[in-house]
Amino acid sequence: MLLRQGRISKWFSGIGQEAISVGATMALQQDEWIMPLHRNLGVFTTRNMPLNRLFKQWQGVQDGYSKGRERSFHFGTKEHHICGMISHLGPQLAIADGVALAYKLKQQNKVSLAFTGDGGTSEGDFHEALNTAAVWDLPVIFIIENNGYGLSTPVMEQYRCESLADRAKGYGMESVIIDGNNILTVYDTIKGIREYCIKNQKPYLVECMTFRMRGHEEASGTKYVPKEMFEAWAVKDPIRNYEEWLIKEGVLSTDAIEQIRAEQKQKIEEELKIGFDSKPIVVKTEDELKDVYAAPSNSPFRREPNAHPSLMQDAYNSDDQTSKVSEMVASPEGGSRKGEVREIRFIDAIKEGLHQSMQQHSNLILMGQDIAEYGGAFKITEGFVEQFGKSRVRNTPLCESAIVGAALGLSLEGFKSMMEMQFADFATVGFNQIVNNLAKIHYRWGQNADVVIRMPTGGGVGAGPFHSQSNEAWFIKTPGLKVVYPSTPYDAKGLLIAAINDPNPVMYFEHKALYRSVSGAVPEEYYEVEIGKARQVQTGDDLSIITYGAGVHWAEDYASENTDISIDILDLRTLLPLDYDAIAASVKRTGKVLLLHEDTLIGGIGGEIAAWIAENCFQYLDAPVMRCASLDTPVPFNLELEKNFMALARLNKTVQKLIGY
């Protein structure tokens, strides 16, 4: 009724399926996480969420669970241990893996529970999450609500196996098919399975047979469902059956049931009144922007912006006897103590930052393909498993989406995690979890995603189109992520530490070609480089080159080979959020700006910065802002082709054009 009156938003009815949500939720402890979907109102009510707050949520008002930012069941709360779904079917399952991993690591006797429909089982996420839970021996209960249809697609057009429960065999997991319309069966089964999962530290798949008595959503109708199906399932209605059973067993009388019904109706009316009494939304742009990120703590490890490689490099050069200099650095206790600065490679700096972070945070978990005994494709985690153990340094199956989801699940239970993408290119198969779950969750319902994804990126090594891409721009345009991209060993270490300390999801790009070709001064100490601050590499008067990653080295080499041009070089270091002050300062110094990046031209961050400069610094410009980027083609394999592809091939031409303007 309320939906028809336009007083609540889009509605996905669970009528006919109530026994599953309610029975399963009752079988769990109140503080065990559940990952519900669009039809699982019973999870929310069984967790005793105040109905008036639910009504507020569905109206999209300020004091609902998502401050008006989300609709229907797309919200969660830590208070009730419910993780809100995103629209995409599938991602919830892997988040349950992460929560179960957290329980396992904390040696708590708990399970997590995730729901999927029969349609959702065709998503890759279903396969990845179940396989990961099986391989990692995680106490997760996966419930399939098999109601015979996807949106309108019947199960015979959805899968070919006899029953979905059979799929468990393929993952090496137990399963059972039950009558999803009998609340006692659901409750008893899930209770028993919960004990099994905890005792054996294993997942379990439950297929609940049921039927949806309404359309997919209230507006979509039910024309595609034969009438006889409704008739057959109407007699199996879970609430009617339960009432009949209660009467037959003498637990309740018909009168008592009527009384309960009347009391509930009255309660709903009262709560609805409170719900409708809510204040209308107050639009505050400032709050909208602020809530995109969780507030980072004030870190005692952040170093002064001027304590920087170019300066330290001088110190390094002046001490050629020992190849080391001493300096005062911030100690973990917040004071200062002596630390050593050594010349180390880019890759070693990353390794050191990660290693020190593992020491600093006992709740930091590393996950990635081949990162344990093998030490990772680039050997960054070599030796880690011996020191920190298999629980914290985890080889993963090949399933990027599930691992990003699991990272988010760990975060729900207070863990930090770092996931290594073997190559940045493979982020495509974890993309949904990154851009829709990690990035949006804090804005949607206040839960942070304390996750760092390391992205070995870039070309120049003849690795072809799928091991060379610069894909940072895909993430830069996603509010909620932070994107960092160091170019020096000093920044590589400090930014990685800062990324791990930051409670938000950070994409950490590390250029493979710099790993072993670039060395620089790096203090032994644990320190942060502040996210969101660019680095002035050198100042100049004629021309600014604003760049990052490999581009910084191209610019430096170019400047040293062309000393007749006074070049101002700015290393952005963080691409989201950008350091606009530093950009403006560089523009003001030279009036001529070249944006240089290895990423391809169209849609690269150069275009974004050029637009910002045009809008904000037009009066300081003496020439149009120019971009020098890689060709708009995939990255070619042949080294000659790749050299031509790279922005570097056009750097001199672009500089000359700008200088001569």
Ligand SMILES: Cc1ncc(C[n+]2csc(CCOP(=O)(O)OP(=O)(O)O)c2C)c(N)n1
């Ligand atoms: C990844 C993705 N693809 C498509 C959709 C659109 N969609 C929403 S619900 C739905 C049907 C889901 O069927 P099922 O998993 O059986 O669950 P049910 O709605 O029957 O409970 C579809 C196709 C979506 N939300 N996410």
